[in-house]
Amino acid sequence: MEPVTVISDPLDPRLDDVRDLNSSDRRPDLPGGRGLVIAEGNLVVPRLISSRFPVRCVVGFPRRLAELVDAAAADPVVAAGLSGVPLYEVDRETLADVAGFDxxxxxxxxxxxxxxxxxxxxxxxLDPGNRVIGVLEGVGDHENIGALFRNAAGLGVGAVLLGAGCADPLYRRVVRVSMGHVLRVPFAHMPGKTTTWQRGLSDLRDRGYRVVAMTPNTETTLEDAVRGAGRVAVMVGAEGPGLTEHAMRAADVRAKIPMAPGTDSLNVATSAAIGFYAATSPGAADAAQRPV
Known part of the structure; x- marks a missing residue:
């Protein structure tokens, strides 16, 4: 592990990788710019270090860097990920000046x-024992994507596939809200545009997945939709409009979460979490139960 280097000048070019994190047009995580992955905090940074993304530098306050060094001493994966990575110690004022916020x-x-x-x-x-994946369409809100990946990780979902119109899953806010799980849960973009990406759902069907479109506009409950399915792809759409008709027509079944009177929907990340839970429950895979 590299020794810690103290930096007090906010203009030091060694800090450029974390500069202007709050800027709308100069952020280093913009795919068309520096295209970096940014992680924040003593819970998320070790997950970045343990991920497939090669770390360029770590910048932090003295106490936080000491905690990271302790974590590396206790975890050989973190230690290996930190090998050769420069560690830069800064004070609060310097980091706020560099990042653009405190x-x-x-x-x-x-x-x-x-x-x-x-x-x-x-x-x-995917592990052969994994039965459930998520599919997103048009989810453009970074916090929703982050929360969805966190839910996917917590509920044992094997992967998340992104259809057309989804926001960048490696945007800084997504990494933060997901608690770094977007760096761990496998994901890929399904090829195609707004009205064509759904063709890829047939490939899921060929692999034995039942594609379940989450929508309030059906009489089929989520419990019935996942019952007896060997594998399930839980598909959710944008906050508000939901899934397009193209996507729902390409699904095997449409499913709703029964709601209390006077309500009609939940936040997309919450809906996905309920779908994941229902699909991963032992009863969902029980082929002896009544199929849809």
């Missing part, structure tokens, strides 16, 4: 993006 978490790391795997590579790499 980072109360006191620890930030930058990593290079790596080529994204194809849908085929992601599905081929």
């Amino acid at each position: 980072m109360h978490r006191g620890l930030v790391a930058a990593a290079d993006r790596v080529p994204e795997p194809t849908v085929t590579e992601v599905l081929d790499g």
Whole structure:
């Protein structure tokens, strides 16, 4: 592990990887710019270090860097990921000046993006025992994507596939809201545009997935939709409009979450979490139960 280097000048070019994090047009995580992956905080930064993304530097307050060094001493994966990575110690004022806002978490790391795997590579790499994946269409809100990946990780979902219109899953806010799980849950973009990406759902069907379109506009409950399915692809759409008709027509079944009177829908990440839970429950795979 590299020794810690103290930096007091906010203009030091060694800090450029974490500069202007709050800027709309100069952020280093913009795919068309530096295209870096940014992680914040003592919970998320070790997950970045342990991920497939090669870390370029870690910048933080003295106490946070000391905690990271302790974490590396206890975890050989973190230690290996930190090997050769420069560690820069800064004070609060310097980091706020560099990042563009006061980072109360006191620890930030930058990593290079790596080529994204194809849908085929992601599905081929799943554990044979994994039965559930997520499919997104038009989810453009970064916080919703982050929350969805966190839910996917917590509920044992094997992968998340992104259809047309989804926001960048490696945007800084997504990484933060997901608690770094977007760096761990495999994901891939399904090829095609707004009215054509749905053709890829037939490939899921060929692999034994039942594609379940989450929508309030059906009489089929989620419980019935997943019952007896060997594998399930839970598909959700944008906050508000939901899934397009193209996507729902390409699904095997439309499913609703029964709601209390006077309500009609839930936040997309919450809906997906309920779908994931229902699909991963032992009863959902019980082929002896009544199929849809």
